[in-house]
Structures are given as structure tokens and as C-alpha cells.
Amino acid sequence: MIFQNKLITWYLIHKRDLPWRHTNDAYVIWLSEIILQQTRVEQGLPYFNKFLENFPTVTDFAAASEAKVLKLWQGLGYYSRGRNMHNTAQIVVNNYNGIFPTLHDDLIKLKGIGEYTAAAISSFSSGEARAVVDGNVFRVLARYYGIDTPINSPEGKKQFFKLANELLYTEDPALYNQAIMEFGAIQCKPKSPDCSICPLNIECYALKNNAVGQLPVKLAKAEKKHRYFNYLVSTVDDKILVRERQAGDIWQHLYDFPCIETTGFSTEEDETLEFTVKSNFGGETEITFISYKKHVLTHQIIHVRFFALKNYIFNFNKQKELNWVSFNTLDELPQPNVIRNFIEENF
Numbered sequence: 001m002i003f004q005n006k007l008i009t010w011y012l013i014h015k016r017d018l019p020w021r022h023t024n025d026a027y028v029i030w031l032s033e034i035i036l037q038q039t040r041v042e043q044g045l046p047y048f049n050k051f052l053e054n055f056p057t058v059t060d061f062a063a064a065s066e067a068k069v070l071k072l073w074q075g076l077g078y079y080s081r082g083r084n085m086h087n088t089a090q091i092v093v094n095n096y097n098g099i100f101p102t103l104h105d106d107l108i109k110l111k112g113i114g115e116y117t118a119a120a121i122s123s124f125s126s127g128e129a130r131a132v133v134d135g136n137v138f139r140v141l142a143r144y145y146g147i148d149t150p151i152n153s154p155e156g157k158k159q160f161f162k163l164a165n166e167l168l169y170t171e172d173p174a175l176y177n178q179a180i181m182e183f184g185a186i187q188c189k190p191k192s193p194d195c196s197i198c199p200l201n202i203e204c205y206a207l208k209n210n211a212v213g214q215l216p217v218k219l220a221k222a223e224k225k226h227r228y229f230n231y232l233v234s235t236v237d238d239k240i241l242v243r244e245r246q247a248g249d250i251w252q253h254l255y256d257f258p259c260i261e262t263t264g265f266s267t268e269e270d271e272t273l274e275f276t277v278k279s280n281f282g283g284e285t286e287i288t289f290i291s292y293k294k295h296v297l298t299h300q301i302i303h304v305r306f307f308a309l310k311n312y313i314f315n316f317n318k319q320k321e322l323n324w325v326s327f328n329t330l331d332e333l334p335q336p337n338v339i340r341n342f343i344e345e346n347f
Helices: 002-014 026-035 041-054 058-063 066-073 079-095 115-126 135-145 154-167 173-186 267-281 327-332 337-346
Strands: 225-233 239-244 259-262 286-296 300-310 322-326
Touching (some): 058 079, 135 154, 259 267, 322 327
Parallel strands (some): 225 300
Antiparallel strands (some): 239 322
16 A cells, blocks of 8 residues: 555645535536546636536536537637537436436446546546546556556556556545546656655656656557648628538538648649639639648648638539628637637738
8 A cells, every 4th residue: 555655645735726626526527527638737727617607517518509619618629529528418418317427337328438537537526436547647657567568559558457446545536546647747747757756766667767758658659641721711891701610520510711622732732722713713713822820630730721712703502511700700609729810810
């Protein structure tokens, strides 16, 4: 119990005062856990407060429109998380009488809730003995025990989950889970941790073997795909032409501009772009370059060019996804960051 006791003692002294640590309400804990996935606490905290203010109960969340949910989510990325949350809230209202589940086996059935999130919510809300294993936990265990099995391999996940559950302090799972996660976030940081003040430094394999910078081990990610978007910006008075992105691609149900995707930005591609624009918007259409942005996503790099259109003709029967909206209305619609930033810089 040396490992567990030292972590808990450290946590009680150094833990951050975060709002979701003052409740065992599974709904509130769920909000925090989903928002903080792939997101630093400093970035996620304003979103957590905003969501709880707008949706104080899961019933309020379920009753909201998807557009409102995505608008509040705007800027966090991974928009499928926001859509999954909305879907889960509706399931909880319809199937669980609006009472958010607190047990792992019920939680794991809900959309957007995986093994880690189910363990976190169940242990924090009901004290269920489930070990949490997130990036922070992987790092602490890999360094302390000297485990070099890649954490993103099937073998590694199995090994770390087994160890985490063996180490779980079953008398107070919530306290221990919070402690090891917080320890990884604050003390055993990914880069340049201060091992001289670490309470585990005497026993830590990585420190004794000069391997702190090498652990944990991760398999290399596949190379990111590059895509090339050509956005066509059209305005009339106080209105701008937008489209709602559909299912099957990034930014589902967010709003951007008419777009022509090409395989690159070469001279040949530009000729194809001009031909496509004139085929769709009339032979007299003028296209003028405005700006270029590179937008990096988890699995893709989006190269974006913005063009202004003049002397165009829209056939709304053929392009039913396009609509004129006022800038005030656009401000209320969820948009990808690259579109929002363009609007802020140019209008």
C-alpha cells in the first residue's frame, strides 16, 4: 500500500479545487469527463461552466436543439463528443426517467461513454470499485513500474488495466482514482517533471534508470491525411451564403461556406477549380483570392483557401444545402473554428 498511500497523501495536499469534485451527481461528473476528454482543464473549465449554466439538469440538456449544443461546444473540437452527449442526455431522459446512471454496466451502454469514462463516473458518483485508466494513469504506472509495452497497443491496454485494478484502493476508489489522475496531471507530467520533489522518486523505475523521457511508450500514429478546401465567400448587404455540413464527414451539422475540395493547390487544380465554379455559378462569375489557413485536426490537416465571388448565379434547386443568413443569425450557428476565425478577421 506504499504506492497508494503516497499518492493519496500527495493528493490531499496538492489537489486543485475543481467544481466537479464537490459533488457526486453523476450528470455533473459526466459533463466534466466528456468535456475534458482531449482537453486541458484550463481550456475545458469555461465550457463546463457554460454547459452547466445552460443545462442545469440532464432533462434541460435533452430538450435543447443540436444546434445550440454544438454552438456551446464550438472551439472544443471533436464535435462528435457534443452530438454524443446530446444523444446520451435524451436516452437518459427516455430510458432512465431522467436519472443519470451511476453504475459502470449501465454507463458503458451509453453513447460516447467508454471504459475509462464509465469507471470514472461510477467511482466518483457511487464509489464503485472501478479503476480509471487515462493518459495520466498510463504515464504514472509506466514510469513507476518500468513498463515499456506500448500503451496504445491491445497488449498494453490489457496489461495496464490489469495492473490498475490490482492497485485500486477499494476502501475509497473515488479518492484513489482522483489522486492518481491528478498526480499524473500535475506532478508526473509528460515533459520535464520535477522528480526531485516527487514522493515516489525512491521507488520509481524510470527515475532510477534514466528513462523518464522514454516512458510511456506509444506506437507511432499513422501519417495525417492532407485535404484541400476552397471556400467561396458570397455576401449581399448584411447576409452571407452558408451551408450546413451533412453526415459522413468532419464537422457534421456545423455551418461553413460553399466549398469545392481539390486534391491540391497546383496551377492545374486552380484551372479545375475555376471551371467548376463557373459551371456551378455561371460563366461570368469572378473569383478573387482572399486568404489561406492551415487547420490541423487529429487525423487530418485541412488546407483552406477563401475566395470572394462576384457576378454569380445560384441555382438553389440544385444546391439545396445553401442558404442566405444574416450575420446575426450566423453568430448563433455552430461553425468550425477555421470559419469562425475567418469571419472575425474579415467582417
